[in-house]
Amino acid sequence: MTGNIALALLLLIIIANFALQPLTEPDFGWHLRTGLDLLNHGLALPQADPYSHTMPDWPWVEHAWLTDALMAAIYSGFGALGVIILFAAITVTAWLLAAGLASEDITFRWLACAFSLWVALPYLGARTQLVTLLGLAVLTWMLKRWQDGRPSIRWWIPPLFLVWANFHGGFVAGLLVLGLVLSTTMIVRGLSARRIMFSGRWDERLLSGKDLQRLAVVAVLSACITLVNPYGWRLHAEIVGSLSNRFMLETLQEWQPLSMTGVAGRRYVLYLAVLGAGMALWYRKVEPVRWALGGVFLAFSFRHMRNIPFFLLFSLPFCADVLAGAYDRICRRWFVDAGTLKRAGLAAAVLTGGVLWWLGSEHVERVMLSGTRPAEFFRTTSYPIEAVEWIRGHSDQAGERLYNDYAYGGFLLWWLPDAKIFIDGRMPAWQRRERDLLRDYVALTGAEPDLTVLGKYAVDWALVKRQSPLDECLARDAAWSRVYGDDKAVVYRLRATMPAF
Numbered sequence: 042m043t044g045n046i047a048l049a050l051l052l053l054i055i056i057a058n059f060a061l062q063p064l065t066e067p068d069f070g071w072h073l074r075t076g077l078d079l080l081n082h083g084l085a086l087p088q089a090d091p092y093s094h095t096m097p098d099w100p101w102v103e104h105a106w107l108t109d110a111l112m113a114a115i116y117s118g119f120g121a122l123g124v125i126i127l128f129a130a131i132t133v134t135a136w137l138l139a140a141g142l143a144s145e146d147i148t149f150r151w152l153a154c155a156f157s158l159w160v161a162l163p164y165l166g167a168r169t170q171l172v173t174l175l176g177l178a179v180l181t182w183m184l185k186r187w188q189d190g191r192p193s194i195r196w197w198i199p200p201l202f203l204v205w206a207n208f209h210g211g212f213v214a215g216l217l218v219l220g221l222v223l224s225t226t227m228i229v230r231g232l233s234a235r236r237i238m239f240s241g242r243w244d245e246r247l248l249s250g251k252d253l254q255r256l257a258v259v260a261v262l263s264a265c266i267t268l269v270n271p272y273g274w275r276l277h278a279e280i281v282g283s284l285s286n287r288f289m290l291e292t293l294q295e296w297q298p299l300s301m302t303g304v305a306g307r308r309y310v311l312y313l314a315v316l317g318a319g320m321a322l323w324y325r326k327v328e329p330v331r332w333a334l335g336g337v338f339l340a341f342s343f344r345h346m347r348n349i350p351f352f353l354l355f356s357l358p359f360c361a362d363v364l365a366g367a368y369d370r371i372c373r374r375w376f377v378d379a380g381t382l383k384r385a386g387l388a389a390a391v392l393t394g395g396v397l398w399w400l401g402s403e404h405v406e407r408v409m410l411s412g413t414r415p416a417e418f419f420r421t422t423s424y425p426i427e428a429v430e431w432i433r434g435h436s437d438q439a440g441e442r443l444y445n446d447y448a449y450g451g452f453l454l455w456w457l458p459d460a461k462i463f464i465d466g467r468m469p470a471w472q473r474r475e476r477d478l479l480r481d482y483v484a485l486t487g488a489e490p491d492l493t494v495l496g497k498y499a500v501d502w503a504l505v506k507r508q509s510p511l512d513e514c515l516a517r518d519a520a521w522s523r524v525y526g527d528d529k530a531v532v533y534r535l536r537a538t539m540p541a542f
Contacts, residue, residue, distance in 0.1 A: 048148055049147055049151055052151040052152055052155050055155045056133055056136065056151065056155055056158060057129065058404065059159060060128075060129040060130075060133045060158065060165060061405070061408045062125070063407050063408050063410075063418060064418075065166060065411075067448050067450075067452065068465070068466035068467075069166075069167045069168075069451060069455070070453065071450065071451040071454045071465050071466060072109045072112060073113060073124075075106070076110045076111070076113025076114070076116070077113045077116070078091070079113065086106060086271050089101060090467075092454055092465070093462050095478055096476065096478060099471050099473060100275075102276055102279040104209065104276060105172070105209045106207065111127075112127065112167070122409070122413055125412045128168070135175040136157065136158060136354070136357065137150075137151075138175075138178035139181065140153055140357040140358065141182070143357065143361035145362060145364070145365040149364045150357070153357050153360035156360060157354075157357055157360060159308070160349075160353060161353050163308075164350045169209050170209070171350075172209040173205070173211025173212070176205045176211070176212065177214060179201060180198065180201060180218055180219075181334075183201070184218075184222055192252065195255060195256070196259075198219075198263055201263075202215060202263040202267050203267070205267075206268075206269070207271075210280050214351065215263075216260070216267075218334065219259070219263060222248075222330055222333075223253060225329055225330050226247050226248050226330060229330070242327060243328070244328050245327075245330060245331060288479060288480060289479055292469070292483060294346075295345070295346060298344060298345065298346070299343045300346070309342070309349050316360055316363060319360075319366070322366075322370075323363055323366030323369075323370060324359065324362055331355075331358065334355050339352050407421075423529060427527045427530075428529070429453070429457055431525050432504075432532065433457070435525070438525075438532075440502030441461070441501055442461065442499050442502070443462055443500070444485075444502070444503035445462050445463050445504050446505060447464055449504060450464050451465050451466055463482075463500065464478055464482055481498075486510065489514075492515075501534070501535040502538075503532070503533045504532050505530065506530060507529055515531075521535060521536065522534050522535075522536050
């Protein structure tokens with residue numbers, strides 16, 4: 042028992058270590074800037090985009106406004122470190138709740154969390170999507186309690202969606218879960234009644250016919266209550282419009298199909314291979330609703346890599362079951378007694394502690410640096426903090442209408458709050474008359490940059506990545522003058538607008 046407790050505590054430390062991530066998410070800056078402005082204006086939402094000069098008339102729908110306000114309040118009171126801890130707490134809570142749906146010992150549940158979070162590392166940090174992952178974990182926990190004979194909890198589901206719809210637009214994933222649970226249960230019960238499939242022996246409790254009617258009512262109420270937000274139906278229209286924008290989905294990296302060219306894809310494929318092999322060997326449960334949820338979100342993860350965390354969350358009970366099955370099989374095969382198990386637990390705890398020692402404190406030190414001295418931290422990243430500091434000290438050489446790379450947009454809204462940006466993570470689906478911002482951006486940043494785009498938006502200064510095609514093109518163009526450069530970024534100014542000295 043002592044060994045198991047020690048191992049569980051060390052696993053919890055690993056889980057927390059994975060969840061604590063520095064502030065490197067590209068969209069964090071604009072979320073923080075929005076939240077700070079909301080607090081300064083009494084939570085009054087802007088009617089149009091206040092941050093760009095390219096789309097100032099766009100009726101911006103801020104689908105994470107309450108999350109941004111909460112983030113800004115914590116940032117104002119506790120600094121960047123407070124925000125890091127906030128999202129780490131959201132992450133840990135979501136994963137532990139989801140793993141808690143498994144009936145296995147806590148050690149196997151937390152071991153599954155550690156394995157899953159290691160795979161999810163590229164998607165963690167100060168990302169508002171984690172709010173939706175927490176919402177999904179809470180929703181599935183509620184549904185499990187309902188299935189286990191606590192029907193009164195169903196009335197807490199619509200209020201969950203009321204809060205969720207104002208914290209993040211990913212509430213649509215929750216509505217999908219309700220629909221999947223309802224439809225899968227109806228199908229399974231129908232097939233079982235006709236003896237077409239399923240013998241009636243299930244390893245998960247299914248809702249009764251009367252409960253299915255209640256679930257349908259709850260799902261309708263939940264969908265309707267999401268209209269109670271500052272934008273009403275426009276929030277839903279914005280989500281549908283973004284998800285149906287084919288050019289955006291085909292262009293942005295996070296919306297690309299599963300690929301093994303990067304670390305994130307290779308880790309995920311490894312996770313699927315291990316999980317699949319383990320389920321083939323040791324998983325023998327009949328859980329049709331859980332199968333349906335896992336299968337649908339697995340398909341989504343293949344379609345878009347940004348959906349990988351969703352499947353990782355839903356796979357946690359499977360992973361815990363597989364780990365417990367493997368452990369049980371090993372014990373039975375080698376006739377392991379209680380004393381040996383105790384020694385094995387202690388050995389595993391020592392081994393886990395050794396791994397933590399081997400990893401060292403570098404990660405925690407980077408997180409602390411990001412949270413306490415962010416400017417110093419960003420010098421170790423690809424973000425152009427040095428160029429930003431130069432711009433702050435040479436405001437006379439900055440223009441009025443900035444061009445910035447897509448990855449810099451949110452960062453600049455955090456560190457240069459007075460600048461009007463060209464593009465950031467809010468804007469890929471924004472189109473108005475002749476302005477299709479993402480297409481124009483792609484034309485400007487391709488192998489042969491189309492500099493007419495700069496004229497189209499009357500850009501008079503630019504912050505670009507060093508040695509990018511646009512950097513090389515502007516360096517050759519007589520109309521532009523380089524006024525600053527370092528190893529990361531270069532600042533250009535349109536000569537016709539440069540002040541005379």
